[in-house]
Each structure stands twice: as C-alpha cells, then as structure tokens.
Amino acid sequence: xxxxxxxxxxxxxxxxxxxxxxxxxxxxxxxxxxxxxxxxxxxxxxxxxxxxxxxxxxxxxxxxxxxxxxxxxxxxxxxxxxxxxxxxxxxxxxxxxxxxxxxxxxxxxxxxxxxxxxxxxxxxxxxxxxxxxxxxxxxxxxxxxxxxxxxxxxxxxxxxxxxxxxxxxxxxxxxxxxxxxxxxxxxxxxxxxxxxxxxxxxxxxxxxxxxxxxxxxxxxxxxxxxxxxxxxxxxxxxxxxxxxxxxxxxxxxxxxxxxxxxxxxxxxxxxxxxxxxxxxxxxxxxxxxxxxxxxxxxxxxxxxxxxxxxxxxxxxxxxxxxxxxxxxxxxxxxxxxxxxxxxxxxxxxxxxxxxxxxxxxxxxxxxxxxxxxxxxxxxxxxxxxxxxxxxxxxxxxxxxxxxxxxxxxxxxxxxxxxxxxxxxxxxxxxxxxxxxxxxxxxxxxxxxx
Amino acid sequence: xxxxxxxxxxxxxxxxxxxxxxxxxxxxxxxxxxxxxxxxxxxxxxxxxxxxxxxxxxxxxxxxxxxxxxxxxxxxxxxxxxxxxxxxxxxxxxxxxxxxxxxxxxxxxxxxxxxxxxxxxxxxxxxxxxxxxxxxxxxxxxxxxxxxxxxxxxxxxxxxxxxxxxxxxxxxxxxxxxxxxxxxxxxxxxxxxxxxxxxxxxxxxxxxxxxxxxxxxxxxxxxxxxxxxxxxxxxxxxxxxxxxxxxxxxxxxxxxxxxxxxxxxxxxxxxxxxxxxxxxxxxxxxxxxxxxxxxxxxxxxxxxxxxxxxxxxxxxxxxxxxxxxxxxxxxxxxxxxxxxxxxxxxxxxxxxxxxxxxxxxxxxxxxxxxxxxxxxxxxxxxxxxxxxxxxxxxxxxxxxxxxxxxxxxxxxxxxxxxxxxxxxxxxxxxxxxxxxxxxxxxxxxxxxx
Numbered sequence: 010x011x012x013x014x015x016x017x018x019x020x021x022x023x024x025x026x027x028x029x030x031x032x033x034x035x036x037x038x039x040x041x042x043x044x045x046x047x048x049x050x051x052x053x054x055x056x057x058x059x060x061x062x063x064x065x066x067x068x069x070x071x072x073x074x075x076x077x078x079x080x081x082x083x084x085x086x087x088x089x090x091x092x093x094x095x096x097x098x099x100x101x102x103x104x105x106x107x108x109x110x111x112x113x114x115x116x117x118x119x120x121x122x123x124x125x126x127x128x129x130x131x132x133x134x135x136x137x138x139x140x141x142x143x144x145x146x147x148x149x150x151x152x153x154x155x156x157x158x159x160x161x162x163x164x165x166x167x168x169x170x171x172x173x174x175x176x177x178x179x180x181x182x183x184x185x186x187x188x189x190x191x192x193x194x195x196x197x198x199x200x201x202x203x204x205x206x207x208x209x210x211x212x213x214x215x216x217x218x219x220x221x222x223x224x225x226x227x228x229x230x231x232x233x234x235x236x237x238x239x240x241x242x243x244x245x246x247x248x249x250x251x252x253x254x255x256x257x258x259x260x261x262x263x264x265x266x267x268x269x270x271x272x273x274x275x276x277x278x279x280x281x282x283x284x285x286x287x288x289x290x291x292x293x294x295x296x297x298x299x300x301x302x303x304x305x306x307x308x309x310x311x312x313x314x315x316x317x318x319x320x321x322x323x324x325x326x327x328x329x330x331x332x333x334x335x336x337x338x339x340x341x342x343x344x345x346x347x348x349x350x351x352x353x354x355x356x357x358x359x360x361x362x363x364x365x366x367x368x369x370x371x372x373x374x375x376x377x378x379x380x381x382x383x384x385x386x387x388x389x390x391x392x393x394x395x396x397x398x399x400x401x402x403x404x405x406x407x408x409x410x411x412x413x414x415x416x417x418x419x420x421x422x423x424x425x426x427x428x429x430x431x432x433x434x435x436x437x438x439x440x441x442x443x444x445x446x447x448x449x450x451x452x453x454x455x456x457x458x
Numbered sequence: 459x460x461x462x463x464x465x466x467x468x469x470x471x472x473x474x475x476x477x478x479x480x481x482x483x484x485x486x487x488x489x490x491x492x493x494x495x496x497x498x499x500x501x502x503x504x505x506x507x508x509x510x511x512x513x514x515x516x517x518x519x520x521x522x523x524x525x526x527x528x529x530x531x532x533x534x535x536x537x538x539x540x541x542x543x544x545x546x547x548x549x550x551x552x553x554x555x556x557x558x559x560x561x562x563x564x565x566x567x568x569x570x571x572x573x574x575x576x577x578x579x580x581x582x583x584x585x586x587x588x589x590x591x592x593x594x595x596x597x598x599x600x601x602x603x604x605x606x607x608x609x610x611x612x613x614x615x616x617x618x619x620x621x622x623x624x625x626x627x628x629x630x631x632x633x634x635x636x637x638x639x640x641x642x643x644x645x646x647x648x649x650x651x652x653x654x655x656x657x658x659x660x661x662x663x664x665x666x667x668x669x670x671x672x673x674x675x676x677x678x679x680x681x682x683x684x685x686x687x688x689x690x691x692x693x694x695x696x697x698x699x700x701x702x703x704x705x706x707x708x709x710x711x712x713x714x715x716x717x718x719x720x721x722x723x724x725x726x727x728x729x730x731x732x733x734x735x736x737x738x739x740x741x742x743x744x745x746x747x748x749x750x751x752x753x754x755x756x757x758x759x760x761x762x763x764x765x766x767x768x769x770x771x772x773x774x775x776x777x778x779x780x781x782x783x784x785x786x787x788x789x790x791x792x793x794x795x796x797x798x799x800x801x802x803x804x805x806x807x808x809x810x811x812x813x814x815x816x817x818x819x820x821x822x823x824x825x826x827x828x829x830x831x832x833x834x835x836x837x838x839x840x841x842x843x844x845x846x847x848x849x850x851x852x853x854x855x856x857x858x859x860x861x862x863x864x865x866x867x868x869x870x871x872x873x874x875x876x877x878x879x880x881x882x883x884x885x886x887x888x889x890x891x892x893x894x895x896x897x898x899x900x901x902x903x904x905x906x907x
Contacts, residue, residue, distance in 0.1 A: 020464050156830055179869070185876070378635075
C-alpha cells in the first residue's frame with residue numbers, strides 16, 4: 010500500500026481531556042444575560058435545567074478539562090474516528106491539492122453528536138436525573154441523545170422540528186429503537202408549541218422552547234442542547250485532537266480547514282484544537298444561503314430560542330423568531346451560532362461563506378461517486394467549499410493541504426438526494442425583507458462594542 | 459483503557475490474498491450442470507454473462523488467489539473493518555461468555571457486499587464490459603454494486619425485489635446517488651419478469667432471472683451475482699482473515715463462530731479462513747424460519763433462479779420457484795444456498811438453526827440499546843443465535859468465546875423496527891404444504907450420493 014487512504018488511531022489514543030478555548034479567545038468574554046433581569050446570568054440561572062457537572066464545564070476557564078473514564082469508555086464504542094485522504098476526489102477534480110477529511114459518521118447515530126450526548130447523559134445520570142428533554146433538527150442530535158440515554162439508563166423525550174419529522178421519518182424510528190419518545194414540533198404538549206401553530210414546519214428555535222419548557226416544569230427532567238453552548242463545543246474537541254495526531258501520521262499540516270456551521274459544535278470541535286496549537290491555516294465556515302447567520306446576521310445579544318426562555322447570548326443572529334425555509338440541511342437551520350465561534354468570526358480569525366442548496370448537493374453527489382460515502386446535507390456545505398478551495402489550488406498550481414470535517418453520513422437524507430437528482434430541489438435564499446423583519450423584533454439588550 | 463472495546467488493524471493489514479476453500483472440502487467437488495444438456499457445465503457456459511477473470515476464480519482449485527492492487531486499494535476506502543468486543547451486551551445478558559463481532563457495516567454501502575462488488579466491477583471493467591446487470595433483495599447488494607461501478611466507470615442496472623423496493627425506498631435512492639438505474643422486480647422489461655406477474659412481492663430468484671436475461675442479450679453487459687457462487691465466497695474471505703488477526707490481538711480463540719445465511723457469502727467470508735486454519739470452534743449458521751433452506755431444504759441439484767436460466771447447482775433447496783414470505787431480512791429470502799457451504803453442512807461441519815422474525819428483532823433491539831449499532835435484519839438472526847449461545851454459557855458457567863459476523867447496519871430497515879416496536883410484525887413460517895409443493899417442482903437431475 011504505497012499510498013494510504015486512511016489514518017487510524019488506536020483506542021488508547023481517544024483523548025483524555027477536552028480543550029477549552031475560552032481562555033484563548035480575544036478580548037474579555039461577554040457574559041450571557043438573564044432574560045428576566047438583563048443582568049449577567051450566573052451558574053444559578055442554569056440549575057433548573059442543567060446538572061452542576063455540565064454548568065461547571067460551561068463556565069470553566071481552565072484550558073483543559075479531564076474526560077471522565079466512563080465517558081471515555083463509551084467513546085471507545087466508535088472513537089477514534091478515521092481520517093481519510095480523498096485521493097479519488099482529488100483525481101476527479103484534477104487538483105494538486107491534498108484533501109483530507111475527518112469522518113464522524115462512524116458513530117452509532119451517524120454523526121459527531123454522540124461526542125457531547127454521551128457526557129451530557131453521563132453527568133445527568135450521575136446527578137440523579139431520570140429524564141432528558143431535547144429538540145432535534147434533522148434528527149442527528151435527537152438520535153444521538155437517545156443512544157446516549159440508552160447507555161446510562163435515562164428516559165429521553167425529543168421534540169423534532171416538523172419539516173425534518175416529515176422528511177426523515179426513519180430518524181424517528183432510530184430514536185424509538187434506542188427507547189426514546191418523539192414528538193413533532195410545534196406540538197400541542199407545550200405552551201411554546203401551541204403558540205406556533207402558524208409555523209407548521211417548525212424550527213430549531215421553537216423545538217428548543219418546547220424542550221426547555223418541559224424540563225423546567227419537571228424536577229426529574231433536565232434539558233440537553235446539542236450545540237451552541239460552551240460545554241457542547243468543549244466535548245466536540247475530541248475531533249480536532251484526533252485530527253492533529255492523524256495529520257501528523259499523514260506527515261502534513263493543513264493550509265485550510267473547512268467545516269459546516271449550524272450551531273457551530275462540529276466546526277468548533279475540529280477547529281478549536283488547531284487554534285490552540287497555533288495553526289497557521291485559513292479557517293473557513295460554510296453555511297446555507299437560506300439561513301446565513303455568519304455572513305448576513307447582526308452581531309448582538311439575542312435569545313437562543315424562539316420563545317425567549319434562554320439567556321441572551323452574544324452572537325451573530327438572524328433574529329430569534331426567524332423561521333428558516335425547510336432546506337434539507339436541518340441541522341443548519343438555526344438563527345444564531347455559538348457565542349465562542351461568533352467572537353472568532355467577529356475578530357476575523359474565521360472566514361464564512363454561504364452556499365445554495367443545489368450546489369451543495371452537486372458537491373455531495375460528486376463526493377459520493379468518488380469517495381463512496383454519501384454525506385449528510387450539512388457537511389455537503391463543507392464539501393462545496395472544499396471543492397472551491399481545491400479549484401483555487403489548481404488555478405494557483407499549488408499543492409495546498411485542505412482538511413475538512415465530514416460530520417455525518419446521509420443515510421437518512423436520501424429523500425433530499427431524490428429531489429436533487431429529479432431536479433426538484435429548491436434554492437431558497439434569505440431576503441432583505443427577512444432581515445428587516447428580524448431586526449425589528451430583536452430583544453432589548455446592551456449593544457456590543 | 460484497561461478493557462479495549464475495539465481491535466483495529468492498519469490499512470497495510472488489508473489481506474493481499476483471498477482464501478479458496480475448494481481444495482479443503484470433503485469428497486470430490488460436485489460440478490454445476492448445464493441446464494440445456496444436464497452435463498457438467500464448464501467455463502464456456504459462463505462466458506456469455508461473466509468475464510474470464512471471474513470465471514477463472516470461480517473454477518480455481520488454488521488454495522489462495524492474489525488480490526489485484528487496484529482492488530486492494532479500493533478496499534482501503536473502508537477496510538480493515540473493526541472487530542468489537544460486545545462488553546455492554548455481555549453485561550446486559552449477565553453472561554460469562556466473551557462476545558466478539560466483526561462489523562462490516564462501515565463500508566460505504568453499509569454491509570460486506572462491497573468486498574465482492576469491487577473485484578467484480580474491476581474484472582468486468584478490465585474485460586472492456588460497459589454495464590453490469592444484477593438483482594438485489596434488501597438492497598445491500600444492489601447499492602454495493604452501484605458503488606463499485608461508480609469507482610470503475612461502469613453503468614449499473616439493478617432489479618430490486620418488489621417487497622424490498624416497497625419497504626426500503628431509500629436503498630433505491632442510494633443506488634441512484636451512485637449513478638445506477640433501478641427497476642422494481644418483477645418488471646415488464648423482461649420475459650422472466652412478465653411471466654411472474656402473479657408474484658408481485660417478487661423474490662431473489664425472479665430478480666436473478668431478469669438480470670441474467672438482460673445480460674445474456676447485450677454483449678456490452680455482463681451479469682453480477684452478490685452471493686452463492688464460488689468467486690463471491692472467495693472475495694468475502696477478507697473478513698475472516700482480518701478477524702483471525704484481530705482475535706489474536708484480543709488474545710482469544712473462538713469456541714463458537716456464528717453468522718447468518720442467505721446465499722452464504724458473508725457467513726463463508728467469516729468462517730472459511732478459520733476452517734482453513736483448522737479452528738476447533740463450533741460453527742453455527744442462522745437462517746429465517748420463513749425461508750429455512752439449511753434446516754428444512756432437500757440436498758440435491760436445483761436451479762439458482764426461478765426461471766431456470768442458471769446452471770443446476772448441488773445445494774440445499776426449498777425449490778427454485780419457492781417465493782418466500784416478505785420478511786424484512788430480504789437478503790435471506792433465497793431458496794438455495796452456496797454449494798460450497800451446503801457441502802459443509804451436509805458433511806456435519808456446520809450446524810444450522812432457524813429463527814422467527816420477532817425473536818430476531820427482539821435480539822436486534824437489545825443489541826442496539828447496549829452496543830449502539832442498529833443491526834440489519836439479516837445479522838439480527840446471528841445475534842439471536844449468539845444470545846442463545848451466551849445464555850447456554852451462563853448456564854454452564856463457562857467463559858466461552860463467541861465470535862459473530864455483524865454483516866451490516868439497519869439504517870435502511872427502520873420501517874421493520876417500527877413494525878416490531880408497534881407489535882405488528884408477523885412471524886411467517888415455512889409449511890409442510892410449501893415443502894410438498896417445492897418437491898413436486900424440482901427439476902430432473904442426477905441424485906447426489
């Protein structure tokens with residue numbers, strides 16, 4: 010085998026610590042604000058819905074956080090994940106670029122989401138909680154939490170965004186196979202859901218409100234979030250730590266690192282360890298033109314959910330009650346992004362680009378026909394950006410090293426591929442009118458310098 | 459990590475040779491017979507639908523066959539596959555048994571089938587063939603061949619068994635994503651299909667007839683079979699060769715080896731290398747009670763397909779025109795089994811057991827909730843047998859080592875899980891009347907001693 014295709018690590022290489030980028034960030038951290046008082050929210054504001062173990066991780070300023078042995082052992086079910094060199098895609102593009110991808114689709118749920126679902130279920134079980142409530146977009150997060158709950162003996166209740174519930178029925182089956190209960194959101198089980206009957210396709214923001222409402226009312230039930238928060242990004246840094254070791258095995262350093270961004274956790278998980286180790290790579294975030302938070306949003310305090318139940322967070326936002334069009338990349342249909350990630354974009358450390366739905370599926374099909382793996386619609390955005398980078402390298406005649414995060418497979422997204430191949434897939438875009446409407450409804454909050 | 463969960467090999471450990479068990483088999487090999495003459499069929503009978511490279515492998519009596527470098531490189535996209543120790547399942551069962559499984563679901567198509575699809579596509583492309591026609595049951599084989607054809611620039615035309623076409627629509631989407639054309643079988647495109655209009659659910663036997671008919675009529679098109687034939691079993695022996703190395707890493711030798719049997723290729727792929735290396739393990743084949751070829755079939759010459767287009771092969775058979783009930787384990791709905799495997803069953807080297815549909819899904823759900831991976835309905839039969847073996851070890855108080863083949867994931871089989879969880883899954887069984895009808899319609903052929 011003169012030209013290896015995969016760079017594998019052994020189970021002993023599963024990281025023993027998570028990397029907390031908070032101490033490395035430029036400027037003073039901007040605190041979340043309590044929705045009730047407008048004052049900085051402290052750990053006590055989070056105790057109704059999160060266990061102390063996770064709150065401690067959320068506010069930690071330590072540069073590294075130890076991974077509990079039970080979590081590390083559960084990670085061993087699928088980690089370390091493989092790093093591939095995309096030699097067949099390189100050949101198909103005729104590019105001198107070297108393209109690498111870190112593949113998280115080998116987890117039981119098929120994406121990076123179990124990296125945080127497992128420690129979240131573990132900390133809640135340790136705290137004596139009996140049930141977790143959550144939202145899910147495309148279903149990757151809900152199925153990951155259902156899987157993690159099955160490992161630690163917790164009940165799991167999932168509010169699934171209506172458009173994805175209809176497009177991806179087998180994600181629901183998967184959650185049920187692992188023992189979870191699944192509701193279509195907006196549901197009539199919560200006040201937050203009943204108030205959104207005019208948005209039957211739902212949104213992540215609405216589903217979050219429903220799950221938070223359920224968790225806040227039941228002392229045995231906590232809430233669990235699959236992205237955005239500091240502790241979620243923290244848990245995902247196992248991805249980048251492994252990728253650094255694997256790029257060393259490959260004997261190369263990335264010139265460009267690319268990921269897709271919905272709430273930001275898979276992106277941060279790949280990128281933050283490279284930032285900690287002072288990479289000189291350009292960092293590119295790919296998002297949908299239908300929900301272009303980083304490229305067209307405003308940077309200010311906004312709620313994390315539609316109903317305004319969460320703390321106000323400093324981030325790029327399209328407005329907390331913006332309901333994105335039902336593109337198939339359900340995991341990218343979020344009005345905001347992780348505050349840590351937004352700060353880096355604001356500081357110019359990360360470059361963002363938005364792509365239309367059809368061009369991302371064209372990239373995904375080209376990838377599938379050369380590399381074999383059928384990507385989820387979310388990382389198809391990263392692949393689109395990678396193909397542009399590889400073409401730029403070809404024009405420049407440079408063997409640039411491109412690394413990207415292939416955060417999940419598309420086994421539950423094939424109706425979207427059907428639509429793409431049939432030529433019936435739409436290309437919705439965010440409009441000026443959307444932006445004006447969003448700005449008019451932003452909550453009162455202090456401006457960010 | 460004091461207790462490893464996974465035993466991984468590096469890409470350099472992808473086997474360089476396939477293992478041909480033909481020279482090791484007891485007694486004189488029984489030749490296939492020409493359907494036209496009743497005389498032993500030679501290589502020349504196969505040239506209308508197979509390339510010489512594969513025919514040479516089909517009739518080879520060499521103990522090992524070298525794997526072409528291009529095939530080995532394509533294997534590197536997903537091989538070596540992981541071997542897991544099922545520690546959480548062991549704990550859930552409270553058994554002293556050590557349970558290991560070789561997981562083939564990490565391939566792009568999600569099963570062991572690409573192990574043979576890739577060399578078949580390679581040999582056909584090398585021979586100048588432009589298109590491959592094939593059948594598929596649950597869709598694992600068709601999607602694997604579609605994937606392999608996309609790697610070597612071949613067109614691919616798939617006849618998909620009607621019941622699976624209806625139950626698993628996204629397997630069709632997957633094949634189309636890789637560029638294949640898919641027809642519901644029985645179709646009106648072939649004489650073989652038109653003659654079976656009274657069997658709208660179809661069967662593997664009918665779909666084989668359709669694909670063979672298409673290939674025989676077009677000089678640029680060959681036929682490709684996903685199981686049963688010697689060269690297919692040969693290609694699958696990469697599984698068992700890797701498993702032997704991985705069991706060495708684990709420091710254990712199997713006391714029992716278990717696999718599911720449809721046509722026999724995943725089973726043979728795991729078991730044959732162990733037989734070559736003179737394992738002392740008991741070997742157990744698990745099949746569906748709805749299509750109990752090894753446990754209730756008769757051992758004699760029969761056709762491989764419904765229409766009687768293939769050579770007559772010596773095997774256990776339920777009759778070539780038996781249409782099994784539409785159980786969800788579509789890959790096990792075949793009236794016969796690989797002749798090499800049947801000979802070993804006949805000689806008493808392999809023990810066969812049949813299981814009903816609901817008990818296999820109960821085993822699969824228990825597996826998913828402990829190990830994470832959601833199994834395909836086919837290997838759920840193996841898991842059912844493994845749980846019985848683990849319970850027997852518990853009763854005996856013995857730490858027996860059980861190895862089984864988890865030949866694919868169930869991501870496209872979740873409608874079946876829905877039905878199981880809803881309690882609406884049926885338990886069809888093969889009846890005495892089925893057997894009488896089958897026996898009455900067996901072709902004239904010499905008896906087997």
